[in-house]
Amino acid sequence: MPMNEILTFLKSVKPASWLKGILYSLLIVLIYRSSLQWLILRDWPREDYSYACLIPLVVLYLLWEKRSELISTPSTPSWMGLFPLGVGLVLFWLGELGGEFFAQYISLWLVIVGVCWMHLGWRKLKTVGFAFIMMLAMFPFPYFINAKISLTLKLLSSQLGVWMLQLYGMSAYREGNVIDLGFTQLQVVDACSGLRYLFPLMILSLIVAYWFKGRFWKKAVLFLSSIPIAIVVNSFRIALTGVLYSFWGPAVAEGFFHGFSGWLIFLFTTAILLAEMWVLKKIGKGMEKDEESIRSEVGQAADNAAGASVGWSRSFLQPQFIAVGVVLGLTLGLSQGVEFREKIPIKQSLDQFPLQVGEWSGTRETMEQQFIDELDFSDYVMVTYRDRQNQTVHFYTAYYENQQKGESIHSPESCLPGSGWKFSRAEEIALAAGNGASLRVNRVVMEKEGERQLAYYWFAQRGRVLTKLYQLKLYNFWDALTRQRTDGALIRVITPIAGSEKPEDADTRLRGFLNEAIPLLPEFIPN
Known part of the structure; x- marks a missing residue:
């Protein structure tokens, strides 16, 4: 962009507006x-959101x-x-005290x-409305939610790929996310779900639709078509991997070729999007207004008014400025x-949790340090118990002295699907808790590569038993106040x-x- 345009624009903004903008930016950043x-540092480096x-x-x-x-x-x-502004600040405190980053992101927006609305007014806000919509793509x-979308895409991609x-x-059969080719099996993992193509392609199609000169329905078609295009092309990539596997072996499903094929697929989908634009432009071309002249007229009118000021206020005593500040x-x-x-x-360390629970004898296990660092708990216990018939129950409890953003309980609803487990049945049930009482827990039947497991889990929160992650966040917010x-x-038990x-x-x-185990928990977890 020409330097003189930048200088002209900078000169058109009053110094008071610059000072207010800097002050607001400083307050918001802090x-x-x-x-x-x-x-x-954490979300943008994730491969699914590296475009953000x-x-x-x-x-x-x-x-x-x-x-x-x-x-x-x-x-x-x-x-x-x-x-x-008020809704944003409510979400700020909900996210701050409830330990939820997504609420903070929407709050920031x-x-x-x-x-901007309070100082610039609705007309200016509407002028740059699309830029504000695009800001949401940063988060x-x-x-x-990410795990559910990824799981759905994996299932769709594997079905279409087969x-x-x-x-x-080719002879191909599917069981879950595993494609059996007879001579080998291909597993459709998170990296192959298509999520890494879907979001960037949707954003690209949104930008292209914004600049596309056509009726609204054409823009909508252009944007919405990015979803099936991404899914179908990703399924084609999976199928192509299966075909090439029969010639060159596992090298085509991993390493450089796997990553490079992802780039080729994205370029291919972009080409499809551009071709779709060309077709849409040809449809009803003579009936549409020439928007180029309109744009030039608007630009000329704006250029004629280049001397106008864009100041947010006439003085620092403006009521809106004082209220927001x-x-x-x-x-x-x-x-x-x-x-x-x-x-x-904690009342006493979970290391002291007994290895003999009724007729069940346990072997204590340890978690890898990378998972300990990721989960950020204060204490944990992980024990594999076996009874006299050698039946197995895996017991896991993690305790948090306090929960905050980035250091709160990770629900199995997020973690287990992320490691490849598919929830085939999920429901709430009542369990006997002793003294005639009962507690509600989550019951999940899950499958992975032909294995099946049954899991119960719940959240023990300051005398409450909760089953939903949103309940956890809301009560964290309320109890913090x-x-x-x-x-x-978090208490979780799993049996094969x-x-x-x-x-x-x-x-x-x-x-x-x-x-046998539930009556022991109050000896460790504060009420």
């Missing part, structure tokens, strides 16, 4: 510092593209921006929208100056389901073990 660090680091550059370009319209449109400060989904292999003439300042002071969580130590406590534990064994028999085994 308020969301830990969340921004997590986003940049480019989104801020895209947003800046979209804003720069609208500079003329911004200059020509007068600022009309509005109190309507208080609504997104809403606060920025609210501040990854929560892990449990159909393509059979169409080619006070609210953000209080939020920063409370979040940094008040400790809402006390560390509640009212009790200064967010301590809690043998080949011809019924899940009901595994239920009997787990219930028998838990009848």
Whole structure:
């Protein structure tokens, strides 16, 4: 971009507006510092979201593209921006005290929208609305949503891949995410789910649709078509891997070829998207308005108004500026100056959990350090118990002295599917807890590569027994405010389901073990 354009734009903005922008930016960065660090250092390096680091550059370009319209449109400060600002701050505290980064990300977006709306007005906000929509692409989904999307894509891709292999003439059968080719088996893992192509292609199609000169329905078709295109092309990649495997062996399913084929597939889908644009442009071409002239007229009108100012306010005594500054300042002071969580130590170390539970004898196990670092618990126990018939129950409990963003309980609903387990049945059931009481727990039948297991799990949270992750977050938020406590534990038991064994028999085994184990838990976990 020409340097004179940049200088002209910078001169058009009043110094007071620059100072206010810098002050707001500083307050927002300080308020969301830990969340921004997590986003940049932990979320963006994830392979499924590695594209997200480019989104801020895209947003800046979209804003720069609208500079003329911004200059020509007068600022009309509005109190309507208080609504997104207020919702954003509520989500900030929900995420801060509940330990949820995604709530913080949406909060950050809403606060920025609210501040801009209050100072620039609705007309200017609408002018750069697409840039604000694109900002949302910077934020990854929560892990449990990401895992569900990935699992669904793996199933779709493997089904279509098998159909393509059979169409080619190869003998191929599918069991879950495993494709049996007779001479070998291909497992459709997370890297092959297509998620790493789907999100970037959807974002690319959204940008292309924004710039596409055509009716709204054409833009919608262009954007929505990216989803089936990504799924079908990824299935083709899986099928092609199966075909080439028969010629060159496992080298085509791993290493350089696997990664390089992913890039080729993405380029191929991009070419399909461009071809679709060409076809859509040809449909009803004569009936559409020439938008190029409209754009040039708007640009010319904006250029004629280049001398107009884009200042956010006439003075620092503007009510909106004072209100936003006070609210953000209080939020920063409370979040940094008040400790809402006390560390509640465990009653006694889980290392002391007995290895003899009724007729069950246990062998203590240890977790690899990389998983300990990832889970961030305060204490844990992992024991494999066996009864006299050599039946097995795996017992795991993790305790957290306090829970906060990045250091909270990981639900098995997220972790187990992430390691390849498919939940075939998931429900809540009641278990006897002694003294005639009962507790609700999650019951899950899961499968992986022909193996089946039955799992029970629940969250023991400061005298409550919870089964849902959203309950965990909400009670963490409430108890941090009212009790200064967010301590809690995850209890999980798993038993294998043998080949011809019924899940009901595994239920009997787990219930028998838990009848002996549940009364021991209050000796360790604070109430």
